[in-house]
């Protein structure tokens with residue numbers, strides 16, 4: 001699925017006038033391509049199975065226990081999942097080679113990698129080298145996890161599945177409402 005990306009896009013990494021945003025997007029795409037080729041399909045472990053995870057009311061993106069019918073624990077998790085679906089989709093339809101879309105992807109990756117909504121504060125004047133190193137490590141961890149999920153031949157989580165998420169998220173919400181109502185019912189019966 002990355003044949004055209006090789007030819008059309010990654011050579012632009014050598015362009016000295018490349019924007020930081022597009023450079024990040026191209027490096028992300030290169031990482032995805034590398035994972036897609038080097039990781040055996042069976043090693044992409046699916047975490048998309050519903051069932052127990054519905055009952056646990058966990059964040060669909062990171063498994064944090066929510067104790068509420070919400071799908072995500074944070075705006076950041078919503079952003080990460082939305083962006084994974086989007087990149088998987090445009091790799092599928094080959095629009096990943098369009099420079100403007102790469103620029104847009106880079107802008108989102110920078111935003112998510114810098115903490116996004118509710119994430120760590122930006123590096124300010126008082127930040128130490130240790131703060132900066134920690135933030136870079138955190139960014140690499142988040143973007144690395146995203147690259148792995150984008151590269152997976154089949155979606156690793158239900159929220160990574162651009163074809164079916166619209167339907168699946170309704171099922172998740174209904175199941176969660178059911179869990180909450182059952183809990184309220186069992187408390188009321190005591």
Ligand SMILES: [Zn+2]
Nearest residue numbers: 059062073077
């Ligand atoms: Zn989460």
